[in-house]
Amino acid sequence: MYILVVGGGKVGYYLTKTLVNEGYEVLLIERNSAKVDTFSDRLGTVVLRGDGAEAATLEQAGAARADVVIATTGQDEDNLVICQVAKKKFNVRHAIARVNNPKNEEIFKRLGIDTTVSVTNLILSYIEQSLPDRELMHLLTLSHADLAIVEARVTERSPYVGQALSDIALPPDVAVSAVIRGEELLIPGPETRLQPGDDVVALTHRASEDELRAALSR
Amino acid sequence: MRAVILGCGRVGSTLARSLDAAGHDVTVIDRNKLQFERLGDEYAGRTVVGTGLDEDVLLQAGIESADVFIAVTNGDNTSIMASQIAREVFGVSHVITRIYDPVRERLYNSLGLDTLCSTTIMADLIEKKIGTARS
Numbered sequence: 001m002y003i004l005v006v007g008g009g010k011v012g013y014y015l016t017k018t019l020v021n022e023g024y025e026v027l028l029i030e031r032n033s034a035k036v037d038t039f040s041d042r043l044g045t046v047v048l049r050g051d052g053a054e055a056a057t058l059e060q061a062g063a064a065r066a067d068v069v070i071a072t073t074g075q076d077e078d079n080l081v082i083c084q085v086a087k088k089k090f091n092v093r094h095a096i097a098r099v100n101n102p103k104n105e106e107i108f109k110r111l112g113i114d115t116t117v118s119v120t121n122l123i124l125s126y127i128e129q130s131l132p133d134r135e136l137m138h139l140l141t142l143s144h145a146d147l148a149i150v151e152a153r154v155t156e157r158s159p160y161v162g163q164a165l166s167d168i169a170l171p172p173d174v175a176v177s178a179v180i181r182g183e184e185l186l187i188p189g190p191e192t193r194l195q196p197g198d199d200v201v202a203l204t205h206r207a208s209e210d211e212l213r214a215a216l217s218r
Numbered sequence: 219m220r221a222v223i224l225g226c227g228r229v230g231s232t233l234a235r236s237l238d239a240a241g242h243d244v245t246v247i248d249r250n251k252l253q254f255e256r257l258g259d260e261y262a263g264r265t266v267v268g269t270g271l272d273e274d275v276l277l278q279a280g281i282e283s284a285d286v287f288i289a290v291t292n293g294d295n296t297s298i299m300a301s302q303i304a305r306e307v308f309g310v311s312h313v314i315t316r317i318y319d320p321v322r323e324r325l326y327n328s329l330g331l332d333t334l335c336s337t338t339i340m341a342d343l344i345e346k347k348i349g350t351a352r353s
Binding site: 053054055056075076077078080081084085088089101103104107110111 | 271272273293294295296298299300302303306307319321322325329
């Protein structure tokens with residue numbers, strides 16, 4: 001697999017170094033010639049000087065046979081253009097963009113860059129999953145269908161307590177998949193009644209997540 | 219006509235003054251508010267300080283009701299990204315993008331942006347003046 005990394009900041013440098021150590025064929029593209037010299041001393045001949053948003057540089061880098069292009073610069077506009085030029089001009093199948101402003105993740109998707117990495121959002125989701133007293137834990141996002149698998153603990157104040165699942169008016173597009181009571185796993189049926197302290201695992205549309213959280217854990 | 223111009227450099231400010239003088243509704247966006255000094259005292263349009271890559275800044279500039287969006291920043295990639303946001307996110311019907319790099323200009327032109335490459339335009343004009351232009 002041939003991987004092109006564009007942008008020799010900390011992310012680009014350590015990514016290249018790691019990929020080289022793992023045995024991939026990698027080329028790092030960096031504009032600043034002083035950085036290129038330093039990186040070449042440390043990493044060997046896997047660094048090319050040039051502007052990764054310029055077709056001439058990508059051509060020289062052999063972008064046409066690259067399997068993946070990863071744009072890691074600190075400028076979102078540069079990362080967007082690098083990925084678009086790689087995809088549209090060189091038909092690179094996978095283009096991954098680092099997104100510095102989390103607001104741009106959605107915009108990149110609309111502009112055809114489907115794989116984005118936002119450090120801000122990564123840290124945010126890590127915080128959300130690690131906070132012990134958070135009522136609704138986000139277990140997995142199924143991005144294509146806009147679905148998520150979530151876990152929530154039923155509190156005493158929840159209006160669902162004591163009710164059979166069949167009687168509960170769940171928010172739209174929510175399927176309760178499992179109820180964990182103490183050590184026991186219950187596969188829920190219409191007659192299952194929720195108790196305070198139950199952990200409910202549900203598949204939900206992202207739009208219903210907040211409503212579900214409010215109902216289970218108020 | 220309602221125009222939003224991104225970039226208040228020589229081209230952006232000249233265009234803004236001209237459109238404003240002709241009675242159009244003009245808003246200019248630039249990251250650096252000192253650039254607005256180029257607009258002069260006569261200019262009666264609006265100015266917004268900020269980056270054209272931020273949806274909130276674009277909204278503040280009235281992009282939702284703009285007839286035309288013109289990106290003339292000094293960075294090709296900024297102009298390209300802002301133009302795509304104007305077109306794809308806000309649905310501005312007429313978006314014009316100035317791109318310095320001829321290769322990038324051809325690519326984005328083929329992808330449907332209405333682009334102008336000041337580099338090739340200038341080179342062509344010079345060739346015409348010195349009589350070496352191939353028609």
